[in-house]
Amino acid sequence: MDFISLTGLQFYGFHGALSEETHLGQRFIVHLKLYLDLQDAGQTDSLSATVDYAQVYKCVRNVVEGASVRLIERLAEQIARNVFEEFPLIQQIDVEVEKPGAPIPGVFGNVAAHIHRHRKELP
Known part of the structure; x- marks a missing residue:
């Protein structure tokens, strides 16, 4: 399937x-892959046939800068749902949430939670 990545x-x-x-x-760093059919957008050059990634950015910002959660796994789930x-x-959707400042008593590169969700899994 086609995808857009942010x-x-x-x-x-x-x-x-x-x-x-x-x-x-x-600081939290988020990476997304948005899976959708991009053929119509590629053929018509119409924004209505795809997603406006500036609006996706705002959606993710609202989640990450919003209400506190304990786990980055929960944060990733909320991003996917929204x-x-x-x-x-x-x-x-693939969502990766990095937490570069995780409170680990030692030297490490990065901590991240990765999830992959399908729209059909929503209740």
């Missing part, structure tokens, strides 16, 4: 299991 979306949010994380906040709700052409 990578390196950076936001400041207040998510985490530790109280310091929810009070001080930290994107599906706002953009009916999207049939599947």
